[in-house]
Amino acid sequence: MSDTDALPPLPPVTLGYTDNALDRMSAKRGDALWLAATLADPRARLYVFAGETPILRRNEERGDPLFTAAEAEAFGEPVETAFLGLFNGAPRFARLVKELTKPDPNAYRIDEIKVDDPTLLITDMRTIAVQGIVEPHHLGPMAEGKALMHWHAMHRFCGRCGTRTEAVQAGWRRDCSGCGAQNFPRTDPVVIMLPVHGDHCLMGRQRRFPQGMYSALAGFLEPGETVAGAVRREIMEEAGVPVGRVGYLFDQPWPYPASLMIGCHAEALGRDIEIDTEELEDARWFSREECWMMLARQHPGRLACPPPLAIAHHLIRAFVDDGLVLSRIAS
Structure with missing residues (x-):
């Protein structure tokens, strides 16, 4: 089987934590x-x-x-x-x-x-x-x-004056009696992205990962930064790869402890890698065929991707199914 051949279909999977039928009232x-x-x-x-x-x-x-x-x-x-x-x-x-x-x-x-x-x-x-x-x-x-x-x-104490805060609004706000500050729940946005160059994508692994696991690159969105800007910055910082267009695919609540994962594909402008060893243990390019084997748990080197729960799995699967996806351009 070559990269140009049609890859066998993978079984349907569901992205974790995205199904929430509660009426929040x-x-x-x-x-x-x-x-x-x-x-x-x-x-x-x-x-x-x-x-x-x-x-x-x-x-x-x-x-x-x-x-x-x-x-x-x-x-x-x-x-x-x-x-x-x-x-x-x-x-x-x-x-x-x-x-x-x-x-x-x-x-x-x-x-x-x-x-x-x-x-x-x-x-x-x-x-x-x-x-x-x-x-x-x-x-x-x-x-x-x-x-x-x-x-x-x-967030039990006010970040402005240090007074103990009280939960109000059914637990969706904490008020400070000292200075009157109102504090709302925090969600930390994280960009998670798969750089793609032709029929190959770039994945990395951190030292804490299970043996043989590679995943999409990721990092926190910084103040004053767009989604695409964060994607380009993180890929350059972690792997030294310049990026052009960025496409948004999907997002996912990630309660570890309280993030929103914003999943993107990114158009890599080259394949030369310069790893930030503080962030990554390794990074390398993978063909679509090799990614299929990792998703199907059939890789001869016992390499694997994150499980279907994680948004990285779905970014990699979208690459296997459709290549670089830029149908929704992120700015």
Whole structure:
């Protein structure tokens, strides 16, 4: 099989965290009576996070991330609770409790309360998503809840005057009584991009990656920068490759801890690579055929791409299917 041959079709895959059917009801966030009634609704359920870690109930081969308000009380005094939205009319909330500690391999503690209930499953968000531990429709709301709870944990004091802030607007704002500042949840934009030159794309690997994994390049969007400007800057900084046109493909909430991944293809103007060894362990050009083998887990060198959960997988797959995609030019 050569690069000019038609590559076999790959199975359909879904981009993680993008399916969120909640009606956020943002106009009701300031209505305290409505919120109290909503939390008291017998249909109300909470996603509970111990620090960065979701708590699940074991449910046969999968986990159930939803708890009633009474069930959630077993995990200790809440640090924060926020309204996420309505799912088919049923209220959904996120709750933050204190972080887990694990004093021995068989026991967890949550806020000094030992939890050795075999009906509970406590694992990290990435494992839950990659292994399909919860029903897919939970991933979007869980990403929303995890990112929001992380923001509350990291912004308990005013950045202007240092006064302790208070959550208002159903958990979607923190107000400072000292100087009157209003603080809103943060989402950090990240550009993630696949440089393409002819029938080859450029991928890199960081030292923390699993052995044999290569992925798209990525970096935070800086103040005063366009998406395309950030793409060109990051590729030049990390790999020394100049870039012309940039095309936006799709985006993805990424709750690690609270980012928006903006996925792009980029038109590389050459193939000479000069790696920033502080950022990358390696970078190299891959043919479309080789990318297909990596996506299909059939690479003879056991090289691989990120799983379908990640936007990088879909950028690479778009290259395999269609080459350089510039149908939506980013500026």
